[in-house]
Amino acid sequence: MRETAPLPLDPRAVRLDASAAGRDDAIAQCGRALVEIGAVEPSYVEAMLERERSISTYVGEEVAIPHGTLAAKNVVRHDAICVLRFPGGVDWDGERVTVCVGIAARGDGHVRLLSELAQILMDPDRARALREADEVSEVVRLLHPTEEDQ
Amino acid sequence: MPERTVTIASRTGLHARPAKLFVQAAQAQGVPVRIRVGDGKPAPATSMLAVLALGAVHGTEVTLAAEGPGAEAALDSLAALLARDLDAEEASGG
Numbered sequence A: 001m002r003e004t005a006p007l008p009l010d011p012r013a014v015r016l017d018a019s020a021a022g023r024d025d026a027i028a029q030c031g032r033a034l035v036e037i038g039a040v041e042p043s044y045v046e047a048m049l050e051r052e053r054s055i056s057t058y059v060g061e062e063v064a065i066p067h068g069t070l071a072a073k074n075v076v077r078h079d080a081i082c083v084l085r086f087p088g089g090v091d092w093d094g095e096r097v098t099v100c101v102g103i104a105a106r107g108d109g110h111v112r113l114l115s116e117l118a119q120i121l122m123d124p125d126r127a128r129a130l131r132e133a134d135e136v137s138e139v140v141r142l143l144h145p146t147e148e149d150q
Numbered sequence B: 001m002p003e004r005t006v007t008i009a010s011r012t013g014l015h016a017r018p019a020k021l022f023v024q025a026a027q028a029q030g031v032p033v034r035i036r037v038g039d040g041k042p043a044p045a046t047s048m049l050a051v052l053a054l055g056a057v058h059g060t061e062v063t064l065a066a067e068g069p070g071a072e073a074a075l076d077s078l079a080a081l082l083a084r085d086l087d088a089e090e091a092s093g094g
Helices: A023-036 A044-054 A070-075 A109-121 A124-132 A136-143 B016-027 B048-053 B071-082 B086-093
Strands: A009-015 A058-060 A080-092 A095-104 B003-007 B033-037 B061-066
Touching: A009 A023, A009 A136, A023 A044, A023 A080, A023 A095, A044 A070, A044 B016, A058 A109, A058 B048, A080 A136, A095 A109, A095 A124, A109 A124, A109 A136, A109 B048, A124 A136, B003 B071, B016 B048, B016 B071, B016 B086, B033 B071, B061 B071
Parallel strands: A009 A080
Antiparallel strands: A080 A095, B003 B061, B033 B061
8 A cells, every 4th residue: 555665775874873962963963964975955954953943853762853844845856864873862852862864855755754764663673773783784774674574 | 433534734744743743632632542544554643653654645534533532522623633734834834
């Protein structure tokens, strides 16, 4: 009924051991990771901060999913996600966040991305594996579930 | 069980922001409400991850269901929320 496809995660946009001074710093780092892989223009970073001020992107399981506002869609070059882990934790409006999945998507693309990601995080084993993976390749594999995994 | 079927009005679907507003409203209801797409598996409307996992885009029909005292009012209120373009409210209200 629902289309499934791999989440567009470039291994260069995975950081296992980041640290941030706070929520906004963590979001800016996610934005820069998306800029570095050419997925968005630099102005997308400010749009991510603006979105977060409007409403928190915390989704549970110590995970937040910062992304830009609707108005910023025109500075997205291609759909992409990044994964930044903050083992020391980031205070996210009172919630503890250790994994940030930054999202850039054009059109309705983000709804599918969020759906894929939410299904992974709803499985407590996979959510824990995402928090604890020791290798970038493990994170990439977790977010690219094969048929047998589902 | 009382149900309401409603079409998602938000331009970009039931994603992060409209989903969060919906989940917060569901949590404020006195009765547990479940949400499903078509004949899909009902999910708790109070779970952000479960609501995001539905993958409901603009125009998707979702069905809300609840039982017990206050169920009808809760369903009316949540259905009315989904029938609004919550993204437009962001654009105008900041």
